[in-house]
Amino acid sequence: MKRTVSVHDTADVIVVGGGPAGTAAAISAARSGKRTILLEHSAQLGGMGTLGNVSVFMGIGNVTGIYREIISEFLPAALPDSHHESIWPQYSPFELRHYLNQKLEKEGVYVYYHTSFVSAMLEGKRVSGVFANTREGLKAFAGAVVIDCTGDARVAVDAGVPTHAGREEDGLTQPMTLMFMMQDTGKPVAQSLPEDGYRYESVEELPQGRHLYWGGMGDGTLLVNMSRVKGNGAKIEDINYAEKEGLRQVLSIANYLQRTNHPNHILSHVPGQIGVRETNQIEGRYTLTEEDLTSGRRFEDVVAQTNYEIDIHNPTGQANTDERKLDGYDIPYRCLLPAEIEGLIVAGRSISASHVAMSSMRVQATCYALGQAAGIAAALAIESGSALADVSIPLLHERLAEQGVVFQKPVKSGEGR
Numbered sequence: 497m498k499r500t501v502s503v504h505d506t507a508d509v510i511v512v513g514g515g516p517a518g519t520a521a522a523i524s525a526a527r528s529g530k531r532t533i534l535l536e537h538s539a540q541l542g543g544m545g546t547l548g549n550v551s552v553f554m555g556i557g558n559v560t561g562i563y564r565e566i567i568s569e570f571l572p573a574a575l576p577d578s579h580h581e582s583i584w585p586q587y588s589p590f591e592l593r594h595y596l597n598q599k600l601e602k603e604g605v606y607v608y609y610h611t612s613f614v615s616a617m618l619e620g621k622r623v624s625g626v627f628a629n630t631r632e633g634l635k636a637f638a639g640a641v642v643i644d645c646t647g648d649a650r651v652a653v654d655a656g657v658p659t660h661a662g663r664e665e666d667g668l669t670q671p672m673t674l675m676f677m678m679q680d681t682g683k684p685v686a687q688s689l690p691e692d693g694y695r696y697e698s699v700e701e702l703p704q705g706r707h708l709y710w711g712g713m714g715d716g717t718l719l720v721n722m723s724r725v726k727g728n729g730a731k732i733e734d735i736n737y738a739e740k741e742g743l744r745q746v747l748s749i750a751n752y753l754q755r756t757n758h759p760n761h762i763l764s765h766v767p768g769q770i771g772v773r774e775t776n777q778i779e780g781r782y783t784l785t786e787e788d789l790t791s792g793r794r795f796e797d798v799v800a801q802t803n804y805e806i807d808i809h810n811p812t813g814q815a816n817t818d819e820r821k822l823d824g825y826d827i828p829y830r831c832l833l834p835a836e837i838e839g840l841i842v843a844g845r846s847i848s849a850s851h852v853a854m855s856s857m858r859v860q861a862t863c864y865a866l867g868q869a870a871g872i873a874a875a876l877a878i879e880s881g882s883a884l885a886d887v888s889i890p891l892l893h894e895r896l897a898e899q900g901v902v903f904q905k906p907v908k909s910g911e912g913r
């Protein structure tokens with residue numbers, strides 16, 4: 497295909513994807529004085545946390561930086577005194593969506609909704625912008641640094657960054673889940689099951705072999721994470737199958753819950769797309785490993801810290817989940833950097849990490865932290881005219897601190913390299 501595409505907008509920093517990583521990256525880049533635009537495929541910000549109806553923040557052993565600010569503004573009752581506590585608040589995805597719209601506007605980030613990344617604009621080995629499908633067709637967006645927060649490393653893949661997916665032995669990724677809500681009506685409700693639905697009779701027969709739901713909103717809302725569909729959500733055939741199978745499971749699980757312990761609950765919300773846990777990981781300048789997690793490794797170029805457990809929903813689709821507690825570890829800046837391509841940072845769940853390591857770092861609060869660091873790093877590279885890999889780590893830490901990030905343990909020079 498050969499065609500001429502007009503440049504619709506030019507910015508210092510282009511963030512692609514408006515999930516936890518993308519929203520934080522855009523905020524921190526804009527706060528660093530850089531003109532920042534965010535291109536989001538859907539009509540909303542928040543990524544899986546709104547679009548996928550995930551709507552619980554898992555505890556990671558800290559509440560700091562932009563994530564802390566979001567909690568303090570959006571869920572003030574959940575804000576802990578210390579930066580180093582775990583919180584596990586449930587929230588309204590509809591209200592988070594609205595909050596993030598307002599937040600990005602206040603921060604001076606221009607958000608392009610309904611704008612899907614199509615292809616990277618490359619000058620040799622440097623990304624200098626992106627082509628995206630907008631409501632007005634194909635447009636170009638030029639920028640000094642692109643931050644890939646698509647969750648699937650879509651920009652990186654297109655720019656030729658090597659990636660891997662899933663388990664080392666067979667490439668199987670964690671299964672997908674269509675999360676849904678039920679609402680207590682205070683009286684028994686009519687039950688229905690589609691003709692092709694599953695009539696589950698016991699917990700053992702359920703897709704995850706367990707009950708997994710939250711009722712923490714205090715208003716009769718039940719948030720249900722109980723479906724399970726095998727496949728890689730970045731593959732065309734897998735996602736096509738998962739969207740249909742996920743909904744079939746949701747209607748069947750709702751019917752099971754009504755027949756068992758929730759006779760008064762109606763199905764009240766099914767999001768527009770299935771939740772995707774794991775797809776592509778870039779091969780970056782450093783790859784986070786299971787050993788880094790279990791040994792509690794610290795890094796000189798730390799940009800995020802977490803103690804969230806290893807949490808692997810069985811990639812074969814079988815009903816068990818591998819859950820292992822961790823004491824806490826660092827994620828280094830190098831995990832966000834492709835080895836060869838310049839002008840591109842990857843933040844969020846698709847950073848350079850093994851299958852086991854990503855199962856822990858993938859939760860929302862960590863993705864907000866990674867995004868915040870990526871936005872600052874982009875700004876620093878622009879200011880110093882340096883390569884992203886040559887950004888000064890002390891300066892990066894200084895700017896993170898200025899933006900409210902408090903690391904649990906002082907970073908000692910030379911440690912963990």
Ligand SMILES: Cc1cc2nc3c(=O)[nH]c(=O)nc-3n(C[C@H](O)[C@H](O)[C@H](O)COP(=O)(O)OP(=O)(O)OC[C@H]3O[C@@H](n4cnc5c(N)ncnc54)[C@H](O)[C@@H]3O)c2cc1C
Nearest residue numbers: 513515516517537543544554612613647771772844845860
């Ligand atoms: C079923 C499920 C349950 C989970 N449970 C929890 C939980 O309880 N608590 C928790 O904290 N975490 C949970 N997680 C993990 C967490 O939600 C995700 O790992 C996290 O949201 C990843 O953040 P991200 O910013 O990397 O990507 P995402 O949240 O995936 O956001 C990516 C964004 O990029 C956009 N995008 C994608 N492609 C393009 C494109 N081509 N062009 C433009 N935009 C694009 C998407 O529309 C989306 O908005 C769960 C995940 C799933 C799937």
